[in-house]
Amino acid sequence: MKNSNYLKALQQQNADRYVPVWFLRQAGRYLPEYKAVRARFSDFFEMIKTPQVCCELTLQPLRRFHLDAAITFSDILTIPEALGNEISFIEGRGPVFKEAIRNGDNPKLDIVGFKNLDYVFEATQLIKSKIDVPLIGFAGSPWTIFIYSFYGESPKDFNLVREFVAKKPEQTKEILTTYTDVTIKYLKGQIDAGADCLQVFDSWGGILDQGYEEFSLKFINDIRAAIDPEIPLILYAKGMKIMLHLNATEINCFNLDQNENIDEYINKPITIQGNIDPNDFNQDEEKVLALAENIFEKYSQCENYVCNVGSGITPNIDPNKVGLFLQRLRVLNSK
Numbered sequence: 325m326k327n328s329n330y331l332k333a334l335q336q337q338n339a340d341r342y343v344p345v346w347f348l349r350q351a352g353r354y355l356p357e358y359k360a361v362r363a364r365f366s367d368f369f370e371m372i373k374t375p376q377v378c379c380e381l382t383l384q385p386l387r388r389f390h391l392d393a394a395i396t397f398s399d400i401l402t403i404p405e406a407l408g409n410e411i412s413f414i415e416g417r418g419p420v421f422k423e424a425i426r427n428g429d430n431p432k433l434d435i436v437g438f439k440n441l442d443y444v445f446e447a448t449q450l451i452k453s454k455i456d457v458p459l460i461g462f463a464g465s466p467w468t469i470f471i472y473s474f475y476g477e478s479p480k481d482f483n484l485v486r487e488f489v490a491k492k493p494e495q496t497k498e499i500l501t502t503y504t505d506v507t508i509k510y511l512k513g514q515i516d517a518g519a520d521c522l523q524v525f526d527s528w529g530g531i532l533d534q535g536y537e538e539f540s541l542k543f544i545n546d547i548r549a550a551i552d553p554e555i556p557l558i559l560y561a562k563g564m565k566i567m568l569h570l571n572a573t574e575i576n577c578f579n580l581d582q583n584e585n586i587d588e589y590i591n592k593p594i595t596i597q598g599n600i601d602p603n604d605f606n607q608d609e610e611k612v613l614a615l616a617e618n619i620f621e622k623y624s625q626c627e628n629y630v631c632n633v634g635s636g637i638t639p640n641i642d643p644n645k646v647g648l649f650l651q652r653l654r655v656l657n658s659k
């Protein structure tokens with residue numbers, strides 16, 4: 325690996341004046357080259373089940389920009405799909421499951437289906453053979469996967485799931501335990517295939533106020549405890565004031581969303597990644613350049629900082645502005 329700046333930062337040991345950078349959803353619909361590949365597939369799962377295509381989509385942003393990490397092109401919903409859910413992605417609506425717990429359907433927990441995830445491991449191996457930066461493997465948190473299985477789609481309000489959890493805490497925990505067991509195998513498979521570090525996306529953790537440690541963090545901690553301690557693990561707990569739980573976890577890095585105040589975190593013994601509003605890239609060129617300069621000035625002395633966004637790059641972002649930002653950061657980093 326030629327460039328391990330990202331791994332050094334994850335270990336809080338980035339002693340160089342260098343700000344490592346990568347972006348959530350750095351591949352995807354804001355890139356015309358992604359849209360060209362996507363147009364060849366009617367079904368998103370058919371696309372991500374083709375390792376050569378996952379590899380190509382992972383490499384697309386690395387060819388265009390100077391980035392310090394790659395993230396395997398896949399999705400967090402591979403796990404529920406492998407457990408027997410039929411999932412389609414509908415334009416403008418997002419993922420839709422054929423069955424959902426809220427409709428009275430039983431949770432799909434067909435553990436045998438796990439073998440289907442070999443396509444992700446094959447993609448991981450292929451990507452790893454073609455890059456010289458660290459590769460990030462990933463999965464959804466058990467709680468976030470539960471939310472999708474419960475609603476069968478991205479939820480709009482949370483009353484129903486809160487009611488279910490309050491009425492059936494033990495059944496909820498059984499389902500979460502099954503997701504945890506499968507996720508551990510899945511993440512270990514990605515490590516065996518070559519991933520250098522892992523990110524867990526707890527995209528719906530923020531809806532759990534008091535219950536966060538009991539229904540989400542506990543299972544993420546079980547995952548952390550089961551994975552080789554040498555492998556850094558990053559947690560993205562969207563909408564959650566994760567600082568409140570700093571002492572309740574051995575996670576190596578928090579990916580902060582844009583509503584957090586990064587200054588509250590940066591002096592703590594943990595790596596901090598994220599926090600930039602992706603829409604900041606759509607400002608005037610001078611402001612985009614100033615953003616890169618401010619970040620370098622503020623954080624290049626930190627041994628535990630990774631430049632990233634607080635939520636994924638969306639299709640409305642101009643890739644040229646993203647490029648402008650990265651170019652300026654690269655110049656500052658190489659001084």
Ligand code: CP3
Binds near residue numbers: 462525
């Ligand atoms: O560069 C990368 O980060 C690409 C890999 C990646 C995707 N999804 C590709 C994708 C990653 C890391 C994810 C994570 C993911 N998927 C999360 C966690 C992060 C977050 O945003 O909170 C979640 C909640 C999902 C579930 C999901 N997948 C949704 C809600 C959708 C549809 C809405 C949307 O954002 O597009 C997807 C589909 C999906 N996953 C697309 C991509 C590029 C778009 C599908 C398409 O091209 O039609």
